[in-house]
Amino acid sequence: MQGPARIAEGMLTDASRRIEFCFDGRRMRGLTGDTLASALLANGTWLIGRSFKYHRPRGILTCGPEEPCALVDVLGARGREPNRLATTLALHEGLVAESQNRWPSLKFDLLAVNDLLGRFLPAGFYYKTFMAPSWAWEKLYEPLIRRAAGLGRLESVVPAHTDPAETVHDHADVLVVGAGAAGLAAAHALGSSAARVILAEQDVALGGGTLLDTRWSAWREAMTLKVLRQRTVHCLTGTTVLGAYGHGVFAALETLSADESATFGGLRERLRIIRARQVVLATGALERLIAFPGNDRPGVMLAGAALSYLRRYGVAVGRRPLFFVNTDEAYQGAFALCAAGVRSTIVDVRPASLAAERARALGLEVHSGAVVHQALGRQRVHAVAVARLEGRERRKLAADCLLISGGYSPLTSLASQLGANLTWQDSLAAFTPELPAASGQVAGAARGVYGLAAAARDGAAVASEVLHALGRARLPADASQDLPPDADTTPITAVWEIGGRGKGFVDLQNDVTASDVRLACREGYEDVEHMKRFTTHAMATDQGRIGSLLGSAVLARARGVTLAAVGQPRPRPYAQPVPLAALAGAEVRAHYRPKRQLPLHEWHATHGARFVPTGLWLRPLVYSQAAGWEPVLQEARAVRGGVGLTDVSTLGKIDVQGPDAAQFLDFIYANLISTLAIGRARYGIMLREDGMVFDDGTVARLAATHFVLTTTTANSVAALEHLEFHVQSSGAHLDVLVSDVADQWAQFAVAGPRARELVSQLVAGLDLSNQAFPFMAGACATLAGIPGRIFRISFSGELAYELAVPAAHAPALWSALLAAGAPLGLRVYGLDALNTLRIEKGHVTTAELNGSTSADDLGLGRMLKPHGDFIGRTLSRREGLTAPERLQLVGVRPLERSGRLRNGLQLIARAGCGASLGYVTSSTPSTELAGWVGLALLSGGRQRMGEQLTAVSPLHEERTEVQVVSPCMLDCENLRVRA
């Protein structure tokens, strides 16, 4: 059984290969090549879902991706996938689909009561009704409304596996969108001039409208073969161009057939980013709806869809179809059904037409000069109310489906995204687009050139223009083409809305009625984009492709202006629902973003390091898998008491050379750099031009014209760009070069009272004594036999050296340090211990350099040089940036030594109101002091030394009494670093 409505052989279906599938628990059969929609229609199933707002029964309106109603859930390997279009979903064996937005069942939906209450639920109802109390929106109203309204439901379970996905980048001279008569002809013409062409067709087969006209079979087959054989033309079927992003960049989604999917390891979709110099938009035109009561009932379909179901799948959509049309083109379905033995009745708005004469000659019943003013039936159309335009004659005609055509609208979404001008054409009752010549051309029905022969000729002509734009020779006009002639037609008579009692829909997906549009207009939402947002017209998955212009027409009449003056809402990407997985491509989980690994990553990993991502870097946090602070404190105490070693290779490292290097750095840094002696290093701070601190680090002078800078890890990328920007703009007159050497150098810190003892074993030919190599000295040196650099700088507050060697030599130096340090009790420490050590000393990192702290706030105000220009100089002197009540850096310690601190604690006065005076930025248990220590930004902090405050975290329901102290809480005289 292939379905009772299957009356002919379909072009795409294979009658010998039957498929079993399941819809809402009912098992049915279809054929290979069917879509879910065609298989359901073949089985006589019209009721597919419930509508968005009113829960009205809905069927299938179209035969393609423009479908607004027939959205289903698919239950498969990916779990429950909502909002799949039945009209494009390829049927496969064992497919399980379910209808959406109904409860308890599709046939009996309790929320259909919304339909009866419809007059109380106009557009904007929710905004106006669910206003007070304000808390209730989020907690009560929205969840309720969301349950009642909507389309499919997302499953909240994240699948454990990742489906294969891929992104392909394509480059071409020309992207041709659409492979109908115009697109095929254009691609062929371009291909014969050896232009590199990508031909993207959303359908599973090439041909577009020629698939529906038997006279065109020979042309289509010959042309398809020719195009497929052209070496520079790449044909993609099942590929929807989702959006145009300017500069010739397009995104397309290629849906693989079941066979292709099996070949590519289960890959279902492929995202294609296409870059093309020119585009040919041959996307065709779409049939429009007419608004009248009941125009959404199951059994209502667009006239062209009836033709498509018959030709493509051999399915007759009804036994007694009734057409309601206003063009000759829309008769094609009636003629085709007639040839297949199904006799239609036709209601034509126009008093007379060539097509009506042809239909009558075939013996079909045609009611000219008449309109349908109501479709009757609830879960399926059973009759149609027809009225003559002249006179008062009304009658009811029996019909099992109502096939509407309100004319054709060129698909303008991609053109609009490319900035096309839309021009109203009275003769077509449609807007036609024209692209800026730099982007490309629109061809065929997409620009109102109707008729297959006309479209094919237009495609070839447009190809010639495109070749010219590419700087190639135009093609000679080919008049010899032997094309099946287009029939003469009687022009369209525009018809938009037939008034009456009941809801006449302009947008079936969002349940927007013509009355809603008029209400929007009365409420002042007269602009078409405002009306769209007030009513939700032309939104969601179909982007209003069927009803967009209809809504505009209703609005135009309500405003008393022409349709041309109203325009239509701009359709936005994406052209069809896209799985997020397809957009993400392979950039998921471990591949979500790149990871930067230290040169010694493997060593750290095999020695128990727990890693923490900082920026793109993975840094060792602590060398223990045990939780809690104890392992951290052990590492930090080893530094305070003996010697420790840590990998600081993540620091930004920038090499600055040139005769004007010192002058440039004086401009970049807020403190003076040019006075730095060769072989010395200096702490430096950079400001932003607005006067806030940007970054800090050390500057070492290796030669008169050669400096090496370090930046913080977090800011390393931004700081490099900052220098590169200024060296090429405001410093362009200087003779200086800036090079990023972050990846070229590995850098290790050796810290602790026994650091000299350790380092001196590895350094040859350099006196490390305190006199010869004092604090802030720097030199080139041979380290464990490796040419490198040594700096006596300290972040921990201990006697410390930082050793730098080319990254490839990192393991050798590290091993040498470990070996030499073993007898001294050397301990490797991680980022947490590093943090503990620096907090105790009041050294700042990004927690304090947060972009809203000035140098004065951090107690660094005196570093700003009084003379000479530097970035941020003028604006850092704004009085507001040194105001005494600003948040200033202080230390905090709990009064009760057992009290703990945490980052983000708010500081408030111990008595009185709870207004925040500041907050804790960094905190740690101390190595040598009792209990916790923290750094904080506190209003007027420097004037509050010794004050007692309360640190609170309402989130954790914690209160700790703290005392304000100097940010440097350990070795305040800095004796250790100079030891």
Added chain:
Amino acid sequence: MLRIACPWCGVRDESEFRYRGDASKSRPSADAGLKAFNAYVYERDNPKGWHLEWWLHVGGCRKLLTVLRHTLTHEIRWVGGASDQPPEELR
């Protein structure tokens, strides 16, 4: 997505570049005063039309480019080095 023709690397995607702001602004001299620096840092035109911008090619040659872009159509009609100026007739 913008496609920027880097004079050193060729036509590349916008994602390779970092936008660095309005290139028609030049830094005031050191003693220009608070008002001049305030204008330099905070005051920006929002033109509908041609706009001269800095783009740093961080994903390529790391050169600073000057780009003349139309803010409405995104058309780029001229790209030069950091110290280049577009021909007067283009602006």
